[in-house]
Amino acid sequence: MSRVIVLMNLGSPDSTEVKDVRRYLNEFLMDERVIDIPFLVRKLLVGGIIVPFRAPKSAEAYRSIWTKEGSPLIVLTKQLLTAVQSKLQDPVRIVMRYGNPSTPSVLKEIHHTYPDLKEIVLVPLYPHYAMSSYETAVVQFEELHKKAGYSSTVKTIKPYYDHPAYIKALADSIKPYLNKEFDKLVLSYHGIPERHVKKSDCTGTHCLKVNDCCNVPSAAHKVCYRHQTFVTTDLVQEALGLPKEKVEQTFQSRLGRDPWLQPYTAARLAELPKEGVKRIAIACPAFVSDCLETLEEIAEEGKHIFLEAGGEEFTMIPCLNTDEQWVNTIATWVEEISAGQTEMLLA
Template identity: 40%
Template sequence: IASQLDALKAAGTTRVLILPAYPQYSATTTASLFDAVYHWAGKVRNIPELRFINHYHDDPRYIAALAGRVKRHWQDHGRPDVLLMSFHGVPERTLHLGDPYHCECFKTARLLAEQLGLSKAQYKVSFQSRLGRAKWLEPYTEPTLIEMGKAGVQRVDVVCPAFTSDCLETLEEINMEARETFLHAGGKEFHYIPCLNDDPTWITALCDITQQHLQGWPTQAVPDAAALAASRAAALALGAKQ
């Protein structure tokens, strides 16, 4: 992050919009990104104007892109007995400290279920990637899959709405380890629905969200080379060093 901000500043950038890849806000993810930006800014003499997008977990364009991804999978492969929405896990204490992540995950799940026309019995929410001995947000993904497999659920589809791009946590932990867990528990069919990645509907939505947060900044008008050269010459004449 610091090196990219250095490069932008060196190129003359005066305004920067920070857009997290995390739809739901968490101190462990979104805020850690902001911390990195603030750390960089604390060492810079002339800071560009900064804006931050905190979240877009309930943005209709994000929800519509998610729903479209799921619907296309179902068109090609049929529908499951249960759709499991598995979110990245965080320690439970973050919820008690005021972190909105838990609530935002459940809101995303509810809105997605509404877009898909699912009843409460047709989808579940869980949290993956628990580490250490501390209690994390529940229900946990792996025990949930084991419970469903033992209960006779034949097919489960899993989608990971906390990730906009596939990574080890989706491709290995879910599509490999979670798959094996469910099938070993008695399930018959496991489908992982890929993240949004470069889906055109999502890229358009991301562009729209970005443009919305850029409002008020002159993003189109660019001074010509002659005007920039004249401005620089005037600054140097007044004592500027570069």
């Protein structure tokens, strides 16, 4: 076997037990690309304050969405593996940035199973570039691959936030949920601290420093999460044929007191009914697999906020998950890489 395809997702605790959630949160929050402060300060903050208080609450949240098969994100990613595998001859594996199956274990398994392996095609299941998602996943995988001394090479698919096939799959997955009257489509993206946007700016002078920076051309946009989410929103709005006033973009999952990208999803869900927006449909394009942030934070907590504020109808739109068009898109990308058609695909 000369090639293996690896789908890389965020990860999940092994169970809803507090000890497993605590272990997962420690690994996640100790990542220097997630909480980007000096190691000792981060260790004191994460181990002494955040995790002890957050783990029991997170465990309760996970219990509210857990399935008989386990974590929704893990289950859905496994189902995506099966669906993609049915389209390809090359073997497909999944790996999680945090938790299991871990990067070292997957790298070891595929090189043991295929000792003559020449190439790994890494497909990060993150449409947009952010240091705390796409970057940390790719860097970890490539560094551990290099450190282990494997002779295979790694080809990594770059962020596909504006790729026509991704946009079409995303828009087409949203469209069926808009077949009834609605006041607004809300696209809620995972939030990041503003300092991450500035830190990722390769120019050091553009992001959140230039007026209307996301619409002013810059080399910084290649790794600017904020810019890339706005591009996705605009392309989806155009693909759906909706007027701009029918679509609103927000950011969710804020952690800590530092300023994060705004507007905040929870705040807008509370404000919209007061503005006459009583019926909304909401999707989360930063995620390709439903998880805690979509199933609990939006479908449960977000719905409660909206209805309590006077909203009348709240329609949660699932992530792409195992949508057939999305599966075909991944398979096509892999085949195009095999054929050497890599200009739009490889990082």
